[in-house]
Amino acid sequence: MHYDVVIAGGGNAALCAAIEAQQQGARVVVLEAAPPPMRGGNSRHVRNVRIAHDAAMGTLTGPYPAAEFLEDLMRVTDGITDPVLADLTITRSAELWDFFESHGVRFQPSLGGTLSLGRTNAFFLGGGKALVNALYRKAAQLGVDIYTETEVTGLDIDNGFFCGAHVRRNGSSGLVRGRTFIAAAGGFEANLDWLTEAWGDAARNFLIRGTPYNRGAVLWLLLNKGVQTVGDPKQCHAVAIDGRAPKFDGGIVTRLDCVPFGIVVNEAGDRFYDEGEDFWPKRYAIWGRLVAAQPNQIGHVLIDAKSLDLFMPSVFPPECADSIEELAVKIGLPPDKLRATVDAFNAACAPGDFDHTVHDGCRTHGLTPEKTHWARPLDTPPYYGYTLRPGITFTYLGVKVTPEARMVMADGTPAANMFAAGEIMAGNVLGKGYIAGIGMTIGSVFGRQAGEGAAHVART
Numbered sequence: 001m002h003y004d005v006v007i008a009g010g011g012n013a014a015l016c017a018a019i020e021a022q023q024q025g026a027r028v029v030v031l032e033a034a035p036p037p038m039r040g041g042n043s044r045h046v047r048n049v050r051i052a053h054d055a056a057m058g059t060l061t062g063p064y065p066a067a068e069f070l071e072d073l074m075r076v077t078d079g080i081t082d083p084v085l086a087d088l089t090i091t092r093s094a095e096l097w098d099f100f101e102s103h104g105v106r107f108q109p110s111l112g113g114t115l116s117l118g119r120t121n122a123f124f125l126g127g128g129k130a131l132v133n134a135l136y137r138k139a140a141q142l143g144v145d146i147y148t149e150t151e152v153t154g155l156d157i158d159n160g161f162f163c164g165a166h167v168r169r170n171g172s173s174g175l176v177r178g179r180t181f182i183a184a185a186g187g188f189e190a191n192l193d194w195l196t197e198a199w200g201d202a203a204r205n206f207l208i209r210g211t212p213y214n215r216g217a218v219l220w221l222l223l224n225k226g227v228q229t230v231g232d233p234k235q236c237h238a239v240a241i242d243g244r245a246p247k248f249d250g251g252i253v254t255r256l257d258c259v260p261f262g263i264v265v266n267e268a269g270d271r272f273y274d275e276g277e278d279f280w281p282k283r284y285a286i287w288g289r290l291v292a293a294q295p296n297q298i299g300h301v302l303i304d305a306k307s308l309d310l311f312m313p314s315v316f317p318p319e320c321a322d323s324i325e326e327l328a329v330k331i332g333l334p335p336d337k338l339r340a341t342v343d344a345f346n347a348a349c350a351p352g353d354f355d356h357t358v359h360d361g362c363r364t365h366g367l368t369p370e371k372t373h374w375a376r377p378l379d380t381p382p383y384y385g386y387t388l389r390p391g392i393t394f395t396y397l398g399v400k401v402t403p404e405a406r407m408v409m410a411d412g413t414p415a416a417n418m419f420a421a422g423e424i425m426a427g428n429v430l431g432k433g434y435i436a437g438i439g440m441t442i443g444s445v446f447g448r449q450a451g452e453g454a455a456h457v458a459r460t
Helices: 012-023 041-045 066-077 083-093 096-102 127-142 192-205 217-223 280-292 324-331 335-348 422-428 438-459
Strands: 002-008 028-031 048-050 121-124 145-147 150-158 161-169 172-183 236-242 263-265 299-304 319-321 383-395 406-408 414-420
Touching (some): 002 012, 002 438, 012 028, 012 041, 012 127, 012 422, 012 438, 028 150, 028 172, 041 127, 041 422, 041 438, 048 438, 066 083, 066 280, 096 121, 150 172, 161 414, 172 217, 172 438, 192 383, 263 335, 280 299, 319 324, 324 335, 324 383, 383 422, 414 422, 414 438, 422 438
Parallel strands (some): 002 172, 028 145, 172 414
Antiparallel strands (some): 161 172, 236 383, 263 299, 319 383, 406 414
């Protein structure tokens, strides 16, 4: 099998690359490890994409200038990002609405609850599954060859020059040759052994929100062929999710959005971070790492009846009780200690006008840690509790790329004909932290960059 562009992976980044390359006259193949019902990687679970725009448009309720987007990114990453690639991501994000719509993707008004993203993020009608289906349909219409249940087991690379990919499908092995190669096969979050190397035994208690097929096989092959690494293996997009979620593939619906409206405690019944630090879309991604640092990687969030309708409803119903002590028993906490923690919190809440849509003045005084916004006493039964565990979405260790999405070799030279897009290179932009929807932004922008670049190289 001979192609102009060989793409490993079958999610949004891979499909954006395939569409761009095929439209430029290249002959393209997509190699997706998952079976058809699970094709699409973590893109199956997405809700939205963050895009820069200068005025309200479509379902977006107001402007989101590139400068504000960059400020948000710099805040969550603490400046740990490649500034050139970050600027490229944000600048080209402005093209994504038109790109997706032209290929059959449709948008809907933003969801309610605590997401507060109606101005900044475009929500996909039908969610990630509809997005993936639309892009697969478009790629097939253009003539892209698509093979599911096809695992890349080896790469023939000579001094940064790709020659072919060894694959296994239906029990048989083969070689797919290509003029260029695009790696868009995700991170290694489903590889618990690799996670354990970075995190220690705590990783065994992590839940994996995304696909079980992102085991890092293509990433491992590339790193062993001399491609330069980027990112910290311990950095990842990790959120606090419902502790009852499945080990793999629970998806975005397992996230809990109630944290800003209550308190979070560990197994000892102690609070350990400011639940009201900022709006949830800007801070929700820190909570996976916070819970991961607690004993046995477990946390618990408590709210009362006043807050039950302020956030996206959970997939699994919370535990419910008429007293704090009764709730403590139900969720496995020491009743006396939890009672004391709640009493101390309630006493520290200063009077204020509660408003979950702004940084309100409801805060605590005299606590460690303080709660800086949306602090109201937990005093209205019934009381509700959820158990939290770290939910890993994707890892940031990946391959270094140029602005053209070309991989960089260990000696600093760009690879001759190898490109990367999506989670496998997201660590170039996300040195740490996360902001809602930016994973899709990176995958879409660099998928298009990679497709354009690979098609150009294949023609020359």
